[in-house]
Amino acid sequence: MKSYLQNNFTHFIYFYNRLKFRIFIRMGLSLSVGILDGFGLAMFLPLLHIAENSANNDISGLGNLDFLIDGMVKLNLSLTLQNILMVMSLFFILKGILFYLSSVYAVYLKQFFIKAIRVSLSNSLTTMSYKSFILSNPGRIQNTLTGEVSKISKAYESYFEAFKQIVLIIVYMSFAFFVEAQFALLICTGGVLTSVLYTKIYKSTKTSSSKVTKGSNLYQGLILQMVSNFKYLKSTGYIERYNQKLLNSINYIEGQNRKIGNLGAVASSIREPILIIIVSVVILIQIELLNGTFGTIMISLLFFYRALTAMILMQTYYNDFLSVSGSLDNMTNFETELKKSQETKGKLTISSLRENIILKDATLKYSNHVIIKHLNLSIHKNSTIAFVGESGSGKTTLVNIITGLLPLNDGQLLIDGVNSRVINLNSYQQKIGYITQEPAIFNDTIFNNITFWADKTPDNINRFNTAIRQAHLDIYLNALLDKEDTILGNNGINLSGGQKQRIAIARELYKQVALLILDEATSALDSETERVIQSGIKELHGKCTIIIIAHRLSTIKHADRIIILDKGEIIDEGSFMHLMERSPKFKQMIALQEV
Numbered sequence: 223m224k225s226y227l228q229n230n231f232t233h234f235i236y237f238y239n240r241l242k243f244r245i246f247i248r249m250g251l252s253l254s255v256g257i258l259d260g261f262g263l264a265m266f267l268p269l270l271h272i273a274e275n276s277a278n279n280d281i282s283g284l285g286n287l288d289f290l291i292d293g294m295v296k297l298n299l300s301l302t303l304q305n306i307l308m309v310m311s312l313f314f315i316l317k318g319i320l321f322y323l324s325s326v327y328a329v330y331l332k333q334f335f336i337k338a339i340r341v342s343l344s345n346s347l348t349t350m351s352y353k354s355f356i357l358s359n360p361g362r363i364q365n366t367l368t369g370e371v372s373k374i375s376k377a378y379e380s381y382f383e384a385f386k387q388i389v390l391i392i393v394y395m396s397f398a399f400f401v402e403a404q405f406a407l408l409i410c411t412g413g414v415l416t417s418v419l420y421t422k423i424y425k426s427t428k429t430s431s432s433k434v435t436k437g438s439n440l441y442q443g444l445i446l447q448m449v450s451n452f453k454y455l456k457s458t459g460y461i462e463r464y465n466q467k468l469l470n471s472i473n474y475i476e477g478q479n480r481k482i483g484n485l486g487a488v489a490s491s492i493r494e495p496i497l498i499i500i501v502s503v504v505i506l507i508q509i510e511l512l513n514g515t516f517g518t519i520m521i522s523l524l525f526f527y528r529a530l531t532a533m534i535l536m537q538t539y540y541n542d543f544l545s546v547s548g549s550l551d552n553m554t555n556f557e558t559e560l561k562k563s564q565e566t567k568g569k570l571t572i573s574s575l576r577e578n579i580i581l582k583d584a585t586l587k588y589s590n591h592v593i594i595k596h597l598n599l600s601i602h603k604n605s606t607i608a609f610v611g612e613s614g615s616g617k618t619t620l621v622n623i624i625t626g627l628l629p630l631n632d633g634q635l636l637i638d639g640v641n642s643r644v645i646n647l648n649s650y651q652q653k654i655g656y657i658t659q660e661p662a663i664f665n666d667t668i669f670n671n672i673t674f675w676a677d678k679t680p681d682n683i684n685r686f687n688t689a690i691r692q693a694h695l696d697i698y699l700n701a702l703l704d705k706e707d708t709i710l711g712n713n714g715i716n717l718s719g720g721q722k723q724r725i726a727i728a729r730e731l732y733k734q735v736a737l738l739i740l741d742e743a744t745s746a747l748d749s750e751t752e753r754v755i756q757s758g759i760k761e762l763h764g765k766c767t768i769i770i771i772a773h774r775l776s777t778i779k780h781a782d783r784i785i786i787l788d789k790g791e792i793i794d795e796g797s798f799m800h801l802m803e804r805s806p807k808f809k810q811m812i813a814l815q816e817v
């Protein structure tokens with residue numbers, strides 16, 4: 223019972239934190255609708271009396287609701303059939319108006335709630351630290367931000383509908399108690415006894431709901447991997463085997479969904495027969511054993527009919543809520559994890575790189591595994607520096623530190639002498655260009671891909687054309703029917719590897735970055751294009767700071783400095799010629815490449 227209450231309280235707090243006082247406005251409106259409905263229904267009793275005994279104007283039997291009759295008398299309304307019908311209609315008209323307001327407010331609140339969640343999730347994802355991101359499950363992120371949000375919408379809807387029905391049950395029960403307390407008490411006892419039956423159904427529904435959410439997270443992960451590895455899976459014939467994993471996952475999720483559906487079917491089909499049996503037994507007791515009067519029982523029954531309908535609805539909505547409550551728990555945990563995964567935000571904004579980037583005694587670990595060890599490095603503005611070393615020596619990690627993606631465990635990253643911890647990293651990263659082996663291509667036009675959705679002003683078009691020329695994309699672009707408005711397709715599916723890289727290079731040239739990272743950037747280019755790009759980069763030599771991660775040592779001949787990394791440490795550095803002369807390791811690397 224305690225955990226039952228705790229669970230529901232947790233959910234209420236979750237909703238309250240996002241809706242605040244609005245929750246109570248919604249509840250207040252529902253309550254008012256219920257009360258007006260009760261008043262309207264209560265008018266049936268004097269109506270019954272008039273019908274039974276129209277000559278005799280002795281109207282009583284409303285129990286504690288007699289004040290309604292008194293109110294009419296005070297307003298000088300004689301208790302005629304017309305007046306009673308008029309007052310009753312008035313109550314129902316008012317109820318209709320409030321019902322409308324309540325429904326409109328509920329729609330507004332739902333939109334408000336879902337929008338707040340979507341905005342908060344996308345903001346939190348934007349400011350999530352890179353380290354947390356690489357340790358997280360992409361399937362879960364995808365599933366939570368899309369499918370799960372829709373389920374949360376359903377959870378919200380059913381939770382408040384159930385809540386509303388509870389309010390109505392309380393209102394109708396109170397009216398029934400006012401009219402005939404003994405009868406009401408007997409029915410309630412029966413109601414409480416049956417609710418024990420439902421506890422088990424609720425519990426199983428909740429368990430299955432959590433399993434559906436976990437299954438969906440896994441399923442989304444599998445889909446994402448299938449899409450990104452589609453070519454490999456297809457060309458190797460592994461796709462059928464991989465598809466079997468998807469099918470297993472689908473079977474699991476749908477098995478749980480079927481269980482939830484079956485439980486719902488059991489719950490809703492036994493509900494009415496049970497309730498009718500209770501009411502019948504209680505009527506018999508009331509009339510046969512306790513000598514109750516039929517008139518008051520009829521009005522009580524009217525309220526009970528309303529209360530029982532509300533109870534049936536409440537149980538249906540509550541079961542609906544439980545069927546998606548796993549999503550709500552998942553969302554709560556996900557939001558908490560996202561909060562913990564936020565990058566630390568310095569305040570100082572950077573407008574350009576003025577002098578240098580310095581690493582002082584830098585150490586970075588993954589768990590307890592030291593990847594970069596007490597490394598010292600100074601990169602001067604507008605110099606070109608290359609990182610070389612065997613696979614796994616820490617080149618990419620080092621670049622990730624320099625770009626502020628990975629915070630150091632020890633030591634300092636200084637940008638123009640300022641510790642990166644006090645810098646607003648986003649302002650620094652806005653000055654960085656990054657060209658990787660797998661360039662980021664968006665399913666949009668060439669213009670938008672390169673300018674990152676800039677307006678087509680004459681100035682921007684000029685900059686775009688210059689970038690296109692420098693990246694040697696002009697011949698390709700001119701041959702296209704839609705020119706710069708050509709859509710590139712998902713992940714640049716319509717492009718060759720070399721074209722993708724040239725688009726990526728053009729984007730960074732357009733951006734006019736202060737620091738350009740080339741991570742094996744020319745790997746997918748043919749020799750001629752590579753030569754052209756190299757000359758483009760050479761053009762940039764001295765105009766911006768360039769860091770190159772290259773396996774092909776021929777591409778870094780013109781770098782000002784080459785840093786040789788081994789197991790996260792700098793083991794040598796110097797110009798190409800310099801290292802050729804004195805570094806056996808470098809000579810060995812060159813020799814291996816010439817083979």
Ligand SMILES: Nc1ncnc2c1ncn2[C@@H]1O[C@H](COP(=O)(O)OP(=O)(O)OP(=O)(O)O)[C@@H](O)[C@H]1O
Pocket residue numbers: 356588593611612613614615616617618619620
């Ligand atoms: N997310 C991670 N969790 C744990 N260890 C990691 C993670 N990412 C990288 N590493 C480890 O850090 C070390 C350095 O990796 P890094 O990618 O920097 O090497 P690299 O020199 O760029 O290699 P390559 O030339 O193959 O790309 C490797 O031992 C790698 O296993």
